[in-house]
Amino acid sequence: MLQDLLSIHKPNFKDYTELRAQVNTSQQVTLLTGNMTANNQSATGGVAARVYKGGTFGFASAAAYNADSVANVVKAATDNAVFMDTHVKKGLEPLPSYPGNRVDLQTPHFGAVDQLLLIDAAKQLDELVQKQCPNLSSRTIVSNVLNMEKLLVVSDGADMRFFQPRAMMYLIMTAETKDGDQVELFKALGGFGRFDEQFGDVSKYLDEVNALYEHLMAKREGIFADPGMKKCVLHPDLAGMLAHEAIGHTVEADLVLGGSVAGPNLNKQVASEIVNMTDFAHTAFGETCPLPVYVDDEGVTAEDAVLIENGILKGYMHNRDSARQFGVKPQGNARAFAFNDEPLIRMRNTVILPGKDKLEDMIASVDDGYYLIKTGNGQADATGEFMFGVDLSYEIKGGKIGKAIRETTISGVAFDMLKTVDMISDDMVWEVSGFCGKKQPMTCSMGGPALRCDMTIGGR
């Protein structure tokens, strides 16, 4: 666990200052069609300081973490802040004060798990796939651990000690179609917590393996989508990605200041009245979120950020500086991925809230459309225009699930599409497997219920 070499400097902070020590440790094992192509451990850590002066920041970091390096980065960050203040001359007042109480380890700290656990789990899952899933052209199994430990001291705000463990297994299956093409499906298993607790017995994922294989065999016989605007039911997995990419990014205040479409739409109707969306800090629906944030990397005590309420855009996500510019209170969205990253405005646990409908009724209500289940990737624009690749989907004909669809894409403009949402399921699914990219990577969780809406489908 990180030794506290930071607090001793706190009495000497003059301008607004953050001082953060951090270690990210990762472990990975990859079996590529039975070949162990990766068997790796890494640890990346160090110390960083950021200082605010007159409207700009200075930042410095060092890989070494000792008394000298801590003192050096504070000095270097202060020098950089002075350089910027002198050259840029914004002449702004100090950042508003947000005092907070120190938060210590909401999650117990632990060290690296035995690599054999990752190897054994990968082998067991590989054996399970070989046994259950004949006629694959290839299979890939990845065991992955990412643990993030932080120690933060700020001149004004809540100091914290933070630990966030994530343990995942990724399964990719590929099969050949009758015309010689390859089709592929991907499944992420796991989430927040220890690897051994989640994957000590891999056989508990038998249903997920079988389900993925069934979908792959259906996709192998799949057809290409009929392009155009279609009535669609979005599976909760896909709705979560939509919440994050298509809406979440446009309401990050730095992107709003940069000209995103959300700027002119505050307090306006951007979705149908049944749509509600929140970026939860650490607790949602009475339970701890998949990636809880209690204090952010600017020492702001984290609160939920309500983004859309009854279809009205109610607010943005902020850091201290953007909150000052908008005249609001920051809610703990400033997060840094690595020790040498500066905090950026990032989502935490971003969710479209469940509604009142049943998924089966939603599918039954579509005469000619698509059931979109799984996305491989997605991107959104400042305009709100988004695009997702859809790896797994089915046609809906006469209210019933039909043939599987080969790879396709969906696209639209977020605020236009949200206005077409007319049914929302009463359940929801969290998704926590990937990384969000915005200058730095970041672990984020996202979630949602199933949505019925109009969506543009790409064809061939």
Add this chain to the structure above:
Amino acid sequence: MKDIAQYALQAMKKAGADKASVQAGQDRVEEFNVEANKFTLLRTLFNDTLSLKVLKDGKKGTTSINKLDKESIDKAVEDCVALALQGEADPAEDIAPLATNKDFDQTIGGFDAAKLFSRSKEYLEQVKDEFPLVMTEGMTAKFTAGNRTYANSNGVEFNNKSEYYEVGSTFQANEGEKTSSFNYYYHNLANLDTPIIDMGMKRTLLDEAVRSLNPRMFDGKHVGKVIVTPACADMLWYTLFGCFLDDFSMIQGTSRWKDELGKKVVSDKLTMRTSPLNPLIVGGERFTSDGFESADNDIIKNGVLSSFALSLYAANKTGKPRALNTGYSLEVLPGDMALADMLKGVDKGILINRFSGASPGPSGDVSGVVKNSFLIENGKVSDALVETMVSFNIVDALNNIVGISKETNADGFSVLPWVCLDGITMSGAK
């Protein structure tokens, strides 16, 4: 750095490694940041890296840390050997044989903070003057100085000292409640002699951002020609690597080109290489992570598949030749068609500057939304497009190359021409 690398190497051998390799490095980064047209931050980073690989009884362990002190190295060596002992034997695992050891010097005279700041400030002022509707949503202007050593137990040792600048920005145009799609452009530089706004396609893309404020949707569905600009490298060139050329697709056996080495796979108009030694590439790779001196490498020559992009491990695994570099520094050789003539040859099509698409599967089927892109009508670029999709199979498309431009764009990372493709499906969203 050489001493640290040799210390780690000896420690791994002493700990029982049959074969071992190490990469040790230190770099310093100075970076100015801009958000929403205004300077926000100056960052100074002191980074250390150490990557170890141990082979023991044919079993591999790899460890990476960012500490270079003796205690940390000793612990990393211990961990790496332990990982190898837990691993699986694989005869394809190896390290590079001894060749000619070399020291490389890619330094450019050190960091000029005042010049980088003034060039960045000048850029913001020029954008404000020439393109007042453009918002620089984010910009980084940085200098990196690195010192990196590779060594292995076969006696290989390379060292590279490098310095370079990198300037990149994300931008869009705004007018009232109208917003254009964001676009971005990054450039690696060996000096700061040229104003940022004059680098590569920067001014063109800024102008196109403004012209994109009033876009329209593509009418209906049409199969025909598109022109892909150098700013849209990921849609074509990097897709080829992921689908057919890299370690993953070849070891998986899903590459449809796995048995096509030496055969014609695309139009004979296309020659594509990875060229880290090209003088237009700034800070190009000098040695690979598996211990070979880097050289330029033809991937496709006159339409014939000349090489995959395989590491030593993947080459041993698949029985195919190893690539001569890691696969960065992409170069597509220019053709014989002037860009103006290329445009004249398109009656109805799209000039594609950016593409937002799904990761293509092993089939090479590509579909997605074009961004920052323009309709071409009767040989002329006309309206900006929105909610417009294209779809094609990348092999089919590259067998339907109408022409490759004489003109190329070099951004320090790559050297690419404009390419006109036929048989592309274009459609409006509604």
